[in-house]
Amino acid sequence: MFYKEVNEIDLGETSIANIFIDIFMPMADGLYVKVYLLGYKSACDSSFNPKFDNNSIAKNLNVPLSDVISAWKFWEGKKIVKMHKNEGYDDFDFSIEFLDLKRIYTENISVNTKSIKSNSDSIVQVGENENIRKMFNSINQTVGRYLDQGEKLSILEMMNKYNMSSDMIMCAYEHVKAKTGSSKPVKYIEGIIRNWYDANLYTPEEVKDSFAVRSERYMLYKTIFNELGFSRQPSRAEKQLIDEWFDKFNMDIELILEACSKSKNVSNPSVSYINGIIKSWNTKNIRNLDDLKISEESQKPKETSPKHVSTSSTNGDTYKKTKFHNFNETFTQYTSEELDEIIEKSQKEKFR
Incomplete structure (x- = not known):
């Protein structure tokens, strides 16, 4: 009263x-x-x-x-x-x-006002739900202000539209605040929720795991671009090519880095150039460095035994020996000291 x-x-x-x-x-x-x-x-x-x-x-x-x-x-x-x-x-x-x-x-009165009034009443009724009340209070703290009635209605509609829990809505607001450093309108939050819905993410734990996978893939992009000497971020098309190397061809990162190393002598290396090498290896079922080593070894020419040089002529006659045929045999009859003495004596006789 x-x-x-x-x-x-x-x-x-x-x-x-x-x-x-x-x-x-x-x-x-x-x-x-x-x-x-x-x-x-x-x-x-x-x-x-x-x-x-x-x-x-x-x-x-x-x-x-x-x-x-x-x-x-x-x-x-x-x-x-x-x-x-x-x-x-x-x-x-x-x-x-x-x-x-x-x-x-x-x-x-026949359209909008009744709708607004009934929506306001529905918010009051929904507000009796402890989880919804907790969600609105959490969002208020995240954005640093109180949500107005219109925002609350939009959030409730979003939850029904995408069948998302209050925990997912809070997760979306916290994610946006951490990523941008500021609060965003409900339409922006709905875009995040829609992406999660399309990716079949329905719990904060699934979202967290998804972020971990994206973070790991980001580090792989960075490692590859560092090997290529690029200081920029990969484009969407480049990411798609790199994703194929891992997801479609099941290549090891060491093998991909080996492919990148082959571009050092190329004036303008690119992801497309590396993609050509990767595709070539994929057709040969090369998935790691061991596979590459085996493939390269199999392509080396096999060593053959040295051919026997015959001293016979084509007509069966034996070549006439000269003094050089016995050169090695004669040379190996003396010690190194005896050879030095022979050379010294020969030099003295030559210049006598």
Whole structure:
């Protein structure tokens, strides 16, 4: 039960339609509601300071002017205000037109407003689920603000559409925050969930394992590109070729690095060039360095025994021996000392 004290002192009042309190206020965080109310008060009170503007709201709430403009953009998105850019070079100088909420309610009562109201009720009902409540609280902490009603509805629809648990939704928000360092809209999160759904990932553990596989493959890309002397990241087409080496051809990383080493004498090495070598090896069922060694050994020409040189002529006659035929036999009859003595004696006789 709620009731208020009766007081005859008139300090002024601002009347606001219940449609704002019932329908639109739950969609926004506290700051956006404060901005709306302060602006609406100024619009309703003709005796209010005519110079009161967005800068005044920012100072009053002790927030940046950009936050005030963001609030008006939010309410404009809900179609209950219109922003009109004032003349001048100030990008933050806007006049705000408050639309008639009663007219909006009357025109949309048969479609939009009932839908919004029923959705708001459904959020309250779903919020009684401990896992859903825990999910929303976790997301609030991850993004650093409170989710509005529209975001909550989108998240619930996303869960039903892709049959994802609350743990997966929290996992997606945490992944995006860790990857980008900032919060992203629900549409961005839905893109992550859709990718996981297409990859048949339905639990945070499966997502974690998938990340581990991708991380390992990334290191393989990096190792191969380092061997090729590339300092850039592989393109999508290059990744597809490299993936084939591992997944389709079942090649060992050592064998792939061996293929890369063969491009050192090529002026413009490329992944396509290495792919030609890999394909050639694949046709020979070469999967590792041992296979390559066996293949290379089998291609070497076999050694043949030396041919016997016959001393006979073609007609069966024996060649006439000269003094050189007995050269080795004569030479091996002496020791090294005796040979030195013979050479020395020969030299003396020659120059006598």
